[in-house]
Amino acid sequence: MRIDDTSYELMKKVADGGRQTLSHCIEYATVLYSTEITVSNNEMDEVVHDPILVRKLKQRLKEIMQGNYSMVD
Numbered sequence: 001m002r003i004d005d006t007s008y009e010l011m012k013k014v015a016d017g018g019r020q021t022l023s024h025c026i027e028y029a030t031v032l033y034s035t036e037i038t039v040s041n042n043e044m045d046e047v048v049h050d051p052i053l054v055r056k057l058k059q060r061l062k063e064i065m066q067g068n069y070s071m072v073d
Helices: 005-017 022-034 041-048 051-065
Strands: none
Touching (some): 005 022
């Protein structure tokens, strides 16, 4: 794999920060990127035009910003 020095340094910092090898970091990022959930424009339109859902999402975001959440393993 060939990458420029700037990209290499960034990926190396990420790997070092996660205390993992660069190859593992690249593998993890690749898998994460390739399995990312995508939403069609029609699906997104349904979400943003649903006032009840938008209100609930905004409320949950407000709660998260206030620290009102718990982590689940």
